[in-house]
Amino acid sequence: MAGPDPxxxxxxxxxxPVALRGAPATDKMQTAMLQAALEGxxxxxxxxxxxxxxxxxxxxLAQHMLYPMAGEKAHWLAQLFPGARPCFLSGLRNPAIFVPALFALPKERDLAAFIAGTDPVRPSWKDPVQRIRNALPGAELTVWCNEDTPLIRPDVMQVAASGGATDLAGGDAVLAKVITPAGLARLNGFLADSPALDPAARRRAAFLDKYAIPEAVEEETDLPGWADGQIETRTDRYAEDIAAIAAMPGIRFLAA
Known part of the structure; x- marks a missing residue:
C-alpha cells in the first residue's frame, strides 16, 4: 500500500477531473497520475x-445543503482510474463544528455569502452520502464520525489498507494528541499485555474520559448569529443523520 505525500x-x-468532467481517463493520463503520486x-x-x-x-454549502455536487464529483474521481474499483473513506463532522471551522479559513470573510442562504440547523450529511452511493453503487464507501477518529484510527487505516496489513504504523497518532502521555503509556502497556484484544475492547481501554486533554477534545462552535439553541438542535440532528447513515445499505460505518 502506498500513501504518498499529497x-x-x-x-x-x-x-x-475538471478537464475530463466524468469522462474516463486514458491509459496515458492514468500513467501520468500514477507517476506523479508514486514517484517511481x-x-x-x-x-x-x-x-x-x-x-x-x-x-x-450551496443550494441549501452540504456538498450538493458530491455524487457528480465522486463519479469524476472514479473515472480517473476507470478500471479500478473505487473506495471512498470519509470522516463526518458535526455541522455545528464543521461550518464554523470552514468559515474560519483565512479567505472567508462574508458570512452571508459563505452560508449561501443555508439554514444553520438544516445541513445533513445523509444527503451527500446518499448521492455518492447512488452515483457509484459498486464503490466501497466507508464513513465514521470525525469525533471518534482518535479511538478508531487503527480501524480506518485497516480499511484503507484493504485488510492487507495487521500492524500499521501511526495508528495512535491522533489519539496521542488528545490523551495525556501518562494515559497513552498506560494504554500501550495494557495492549502489550493483551495482544489478542478485539478492536472494541481496545477502544474501551483508551481511558479517554480519564486521560483526555480538555483543550484538545473541546471544539469551538462560535459563529456570528448562531444561537446556543441552534447548535444543540444541529447536534441532535447530526446524531439522527449518523444513525440513518449507519443503517444505509452498502455503507461500512465504523463506530467507536
Missing part, C-alpha cells in the same frame, strides 16, 4: 487524500 499528486488530481515506486494499493476532493471549502 503535494506530489494534488495539483494533477485537481486539474484532471510501485504499490498494489494507492491511498490518496484531499479534504477538497468533493469541492473547495468555500463551496461546501
Amino acid at each position: 503535494r506530489s499528486y494534488r495539483p494533477v488530481l485537481r486539474e484532471m 515506486a510501485t504499490a498494489e494499493r494507492l491511498v490518496l487524500t484531499n479534504p477538497s476532493f468533493l469541492c473547495m471549502p468555500q463551496k461546501a
Whole structure:
C-alpha cells in the first residue's frame, strides 16, 4: 500500500477531473497520475487524500445543503482510474463544528455569502452520502464520525489498507494528541499485555474520559448569529443523520 505525500499528486488530481468532467481517463493520463503520486515506486494499493476532493471549502454549502455536487464529483474521481474499483473513506463532522471551522479559513470573510442562504440547523450529511452511493453503487464507501477518529484510527487505516496489513504504523497518532502521555503509556502497556484484544475492547481501554486533554477534545462552535439553541438542535440532528447513515445499505460505518 502506498500513501504518498499529497503535494506530489494534488495539483494533477485537481486539474484532471475538471478537464475530463466524468469522462474516463486514458491509459496515458492514468500513467501520468500514477507517476506523479508514486514517484517511481510501485504499490498494489494507492491511498490518496484531499479534504477538497468533493469541492473547495468555500463551496461546501450551496443550494441549501452540504456538498450538493458530491455524487457528480465522486463519479469524476472514479473515472480517473476507470478500471479500478473505487473506495471512498470519509470522516463526518458535526455541522455545528464543521461550518464554523470552514468559515474560519483565512479567505472567508462574508458570512452571508459563505452560508449561501443555508439554514444553520438544516445541513445533513445523509444527503451527500446518499448521492455518492447512488452515483457509484459498486464503490466501497466507508464513513465514521470525525469525533471518534482518535479511538478508531487503527480501524480506518485497516480499511484503507484493504485488510492487507495487521500492524500499521501511526495508528495512535491522533489519539496521542488528545490523551495525556501518562494515559497513552498506560494504554500501550495494557495492549502489550493483551495482544489478542478485539478492536472494541481496545477502544474501551483508551481511558479517554480519564486521560483526555480538555483543550484538545473541546471544539469551538462560535459563529456570528448562531444561537446556543441552534447548535444543540444541529447536534441532535447530526446524531439522527449518523444513525440513518449507519443503517444505509452498502455503507461500512465504523463506530467507536
